[in-house]
Amino acid sequence: MGTEVDExxxxxxxxxxxxxLDDYLESNGRSIVQCKNCGLLFVNPxxxxxxxxxxxxxxxxxxxxxxxxxxxxxRHDSLKREAALVQELLPAGGRLLDLGTASxxxxxxxxxxxxxxxxxxxxxxxxxRSASERYGVPVHPGFLQDRQYPDNSFDVVTSLDAFMFxxxxxxxxxxxxxxxxxxxxxxxxxPGLRFRLLKNSGLLCRLIYGAPARxxxxxxxxxxxxxxxxxxxxxxxxxEELGVPERSPLHGSTVFRLLSKSYYAVASAxxxxxxxxxxxxxxxxxxxxxKETS
Numbered sequence: 001m002g003t004e005v006d007e008x009x010x011x012x013x014x015x016x017x018x019x020x021l022d023d024y025l026e027s028n029g030r031s032i033v034q035c036k037n038c039g040l041l042f043v044n045p046x047x048x049x050x051x052x053x054x055x056x057x058x059x060x061x062x063x064x065x066x067x068x069x070x071x072x073x074x075r076h077d078s079l080k081r082e083a084a085l086v087q088e089l090l091p092a093g094g095r096l097l098d099l100g101t102a103s104x105x106x107x108x109x110x111x112x113x114x115x116x117x118x119x120x121x122x123x124x125x126x127x128x129r130s131a132s133e134r135y136g137v138p139v140h141p142g143f144l145q146d147r148q149y150p151d152n153s154f155d156v157v158t159s160l161d162a163f164m165f166x167x168x169x170x171x172x173x174x175x176x177x178x179x180x181x182x183x184x185x186x187x188x189x190x191p192g193l194r195f196r197l198l199k200n201s202g203l204l205c206r207l208i209y210g211a212p213a214r215x216x217x218x219x220x221x222x223x224x225x226x227x228x229x230x231x232x233x234x235x236x237x238x239x240e241e242l243g244v245p246e247r248s249p250l251h252g253s254t255v256f257r258l259l260s261k262s263y264y265a266v267a268s269a270x271x272x273x274x275x276x277x278x279x280x281x282x283x284x285x286x287x288x289x290x291k292e293t294s
Contacts, residue, residue, distance in 0.1 A: 006048035014170055014222075015040045015232050025201055027213035032223065038231060041193075041223035052167050055219070056123035057141070067130050071103035074249035078189075079160070082286050083109035085242070086156055086187055087116075089288065094155025097121065097179070100162025101139050104131025111135055121147065144175055152181040160189040161284070163229075164220045173236040182293040186238055187286065189246060193225040195267070195281035226276060226285055238289035245271040246284035 012019050018037030021044060025032050033044045047055070083106055086096070093115030098107055101120030104127075110116040119138040122128040128141040140147060157176050159166075166172050176186060198204060201213040215223070224232075230240055245268040250257055264283060271280045 006051040007045045008048045008167075009045040010042070013038060013040055014042065014168075015228060025213050025215075027201070027215040027217040028219075030217040032215065032217055038228060039225070040228045043217045043221050046167070046221055047218055049167060052221075053123075053143070056165070057125055064130065067103045067127055069251070070249065071127075072105045074251045075103075075105060075161075077250065078246050078284070079106045080109055081246070082106065082158075082160065082187065082189065085244070085286070085288070086158070086185065089185060089241070090155060093117075094184075095153065096156040096158065097149075097154045099144055099157065099159040099176075100165065101131050102127055102162075104135045104137065104139055106158065106160060107131070107137050107139075108135045111137065144172055149179045151178055153179045154184060155181055156185045156187065158187045160187070161191070163188050163190060164222045164224060167221055169222065169232060170235070173232065173238075177236045177238070177291060180291050182291055184291050185241070186233070186289045186291065188229065188289070189284055189286045190224050190226075190229060192245070192282040192284055193223055194279060195283050196223070198281055225278060226287065227278060229287065233289050237292040239292065240287060241290045242288040243276045244286050245276075245280075245282040246286045248283035 013021065013035035016035060016038040018035045020036040021033040022036055023031060024034040024041055030043050030046070032041055034041050093113065094117070096110065096116060096118045098118065098120040101107065101122040104120060107118045107120055110118045119140070120131060121140050121142065121144055122131060123141070123143060125141040128139045132139040157180055163169070180186060196215070199208070200215050205214055206212060226243060233240070247264040248260060250260060267280060267282045271277070271282045274280055276285070
């Protein structure tokens with residue numbers, strides 16, 4: 001008897017419900033398809049809900065080294081900039097919920113400020129416990145749908161380098177819109193799509209990694225652009241307020257770090273000059289949306 005495979009096939013685009021899904025490329029043994037109606041890229045078929053839950057609860061973050069390096073040290077400057085932008089847009093402070101908290105380093109930039117009340121939700125039980133102990137803030141293990149917050153509970157919801165993991169973006173955004181007060185902010189950091197496809201697929205990927213594609217398909221489920229994410233947000237009453245470029249996690253040798261910083265300086269300048277044109281290959285984008293008041 002064969003082993004039952006926990007997989008899910010989508011017969012329509014989660015963004016626009018279009019049914020023309022063309023093969024785009026293959027990565028990590030999985031197919032990435034593109035909706036020909038709206039352009040959204042996503043893994044199809046993908047791991048089932050039980051498999052996704054098991055991966056993030058028990059396997060994705062499992063050591064202090066991964067917490068400290070990948071989600072704290074390498075991300076420190078980016079998270080500091082992003083926290084400062086949120087604080088600038090809401091100088092009076094408020095209640096903030098961070099989805100996919102990882103190490104908790106982002107929440108750490110709000111600690112000690114009486115006008116901010118922050119908490120997080122982190123699928124990894126290990127990382128949730130570590131973050132809560134390190135920063136002294138509530139970080140709940142599990143997923144957003146587990147919590148059942150009252151309506152209009154938060155002034156800000158954030159999802160930093162995590163939204164591409166959400167298997168049910170429509171359902172999660174509906175829940176975020178419900179718990180976010182009118183006029184509240186949703187801040188999302190995503191990998192820059194153009195940069196990611198240039199670096200992690202095709203000829204450059206073969207030269208760097210010796211593989212045709214390295215897009216972490218099956219762990220990452222969606223590959224959003226600013227345009228496709230904006231269309232998704234609009235369906236839930238969110239309009240873009242701000243979009244800025246952001247840098248990749250900074251690690252490696254001194255030379256590699258210098259090259260990374262230099263590339264980011266050039267790409268971010270082009271992004272700002274062109275008001276975030278889709279052809280500019282920035283490593284990441286930090287996008288802030290405001291929930292409509294009516």
